[in-house]
Amino acid sequence: LFSRIDMAPRDPILGLNEQFNADSHPSKVNLGVGVYFDENGKLPLLKCVQSAEEKLMSTPKARGYLPIDGIAAYDQGVKNLVFGESSEAVTRGRVATVQALGGTGGLKIGADFLHAMNPAAKVLISDPSWENHRALFGRAGFTVESYPYFDAARAGINFEGMIAALTAAEPGTIVVLHACCHNPTGYDLTPAQWDQVIAAVKERQLVAFLDMAYQGFAEGLAQDGAVIARFVAAGLSFFVSTSFSKSFSLYGERVGALSVLCSDKDEAARVLSQLKVTIRTNYSNPPTHGAAVVAAVLGDAALRAQWDEELGAMRVRIKAMRQALVEGLKAAGVTRDMSFITTQAGMFSYSGLSKEQMVRLRSEFGVYGTDTGRMCVAALNPGNIGHVCASIAKVLA
Numbered sequence: 001l002f003s004r005i006d007m008a009p010r011d012p013i014l015g016l017n018e019q020f021n022a023d024s025h026p027s028k029v030n031l032g033v034g035v036y037f038d039e040n041g042k043l044p045l046l047k048c049v050q051s052a053e054e055k056l057m058s059t060p061k062a063r064g065y066l067p068i069d070g071i072a073a074y075d076q077g078v079k080n081l082v083f084g085e086s087s088e089a090v091t092r093g094r095v096a097t098v099q100a101l102g103g104t105g106g107l108k109i110g111a112d113f114l115h116a117m118n119p120a121a122k123v124l125i126s127d128p129s130w131e132n133h134r135a136l137f138g139r140a141g142f143t144v145e146s147y148p149y150f151d152a153a154r155a156g157i158n159f160e161g162m163i164a165a166l167t168a169a170e171p172g173t174i175v176v177l178h179a180c181c182h183n184p185t186g187y188d189l190t191p192a193q194w195d196q197v198i199a200a201v202k203e204r205q206l207v208a209f210l211d212m213a214y215q216g217f218a219e220g221l222a223q224d225g226a227v228i229a230r231f232v233a234a235g236l237s238f239f240v241s242t243s244f245s246k247s248f249s250l251y252g253e254r255v256g257a258l259s260v261l262c263s264d265k266d267e268a269a270r271v272l273s274q275l276k277v278t279i280r281t282n283y284s285n286p287p288t289h290g291a292a293v294v295a296a297v298l299g300d301a302a303l304r305a306q307w308d309e310e311l312g313a314m315r316v317r318i319k320a321m322r323q324a325l326v327e328g329l330k331a332a333g334v335t336r337d338m339s340f341i342t343t344q345a346g347m348f349s350y351s352g353l354s355k356e357q358m359v360r361l362r363s364e365f366g367v368y369g370t371d372t373g374r375m376c377v378a379a380l381n382p383g384n385i386g387h388v389c390a391s392i393a394k395v396l397a
């Protein structure tokens with residue numbers, strides 16, 4: 001039966017974890033996957049999460065099936081966070097939100113729904129984009145192409161190229177946009193550039209699909225999420241996938257969501273009904289624990305404030321590591337200007353290293369980043385940064 005089945009290539013991001021775990025290098029460092037580790041190299045368990053869990057444990061509940069679209073309080077918490085509790089979109093019931101299996105799950109539900117609605121539509125992703133975007137939308141049945149984004153020469157964004165591609169796109173084309181902390185480059189659009197992107201989306205009748213997996217890691221929850229209000233103000237209907245994997249350090253709980261802004265309450269009810277069909281025919285309904293924890297934190301003013309503070313501490317530490325990386329590389333003898341690292345936002349730095357250099361970093365020094373040169377600066381700490389800088393200096397020499 002399976003004699004013709006080919007071996008699939010290893011996943012370009014998660015596959016690195018397997019390789020890393022099997023590596024016996026004594027000073028190995030995993031800068032591959034987008035995961036935040038604290039200054040001691042440990043995965044944090046946030047205090048707000050512990051408090052919410054204690055609260056939940058104090059009144060233990062049996063685990064029945066959740067509704068297909070998840071915990072109502074969780075979905076409401078997501079709407080409030082993403083669109084604003086008193087926003088017209090939320091108060092008038094124009095947002096359809098479903099609990100999803102991480103941000104990836106939110107993207108997949110949206111992709112399946114969009115494909116059922118318009119199978120001939122093309123999907124445009126940024127060049128480069130998160131490795132899984134192309135595969136995920138491709139598997140959902142779409143033809144996936146890209147719009148220019150990263151410009152190595154200017155260590156930033158090829159914005160003219162991006163706008164030209166959007167302006168040339170067919171009406172109905174789905175455009176996947178990174179709301180903040182662009183993965184993998186770390187280069188985000190300015191508010192003025194967002195306005196131009198929104199104008200192009202509107203003018204060309206494109207379908208915007210915002211991927212917001214890193215809200216809070218650039219400047220703060222409100223600042224990073226401000227782009228959503230810009231899309232709302234433009235009168236557009238659009239998709240947003242969100243994730244609490246990173247911002248709550250709840251990776252293994254798979255807590256994400258898909259929100260779809262519709263033109264009115266009736267439309268939102270119809271869209272929600274179709275999203276539920278997509279979920280039911282994929283995995284029936286979502287799991288309880290992670291979403292219950294997040295709902296408990298978002299629904300309690302003190303825990304919500306504590307979350308904001310803990311997320312802020314992660315953000316500040318990442319920025320300090322960016323600065324330390326620039327200084328450490330210089331001290332290790334790297335002569336090329338690496339100061340762009342501090343102008344990037346979020347967990348990643350697109351280092352500019354080639355595939356060959358990244359492979360050498362892994363095989364000779366046990367320093368893991370993706371083949372594209374992406375490194376997760378959120379995994380750097382005072383104990384490993386010296387080895388990372390010395391190793392990068394050697395492959396650049």
Ligand code: LMR
Pocket residue numbers: 013014032033034035130132183
């Ligand atoms: C990443 O880009 O490393 C993260 O989003 C984790 C993943 O699922 O790829």
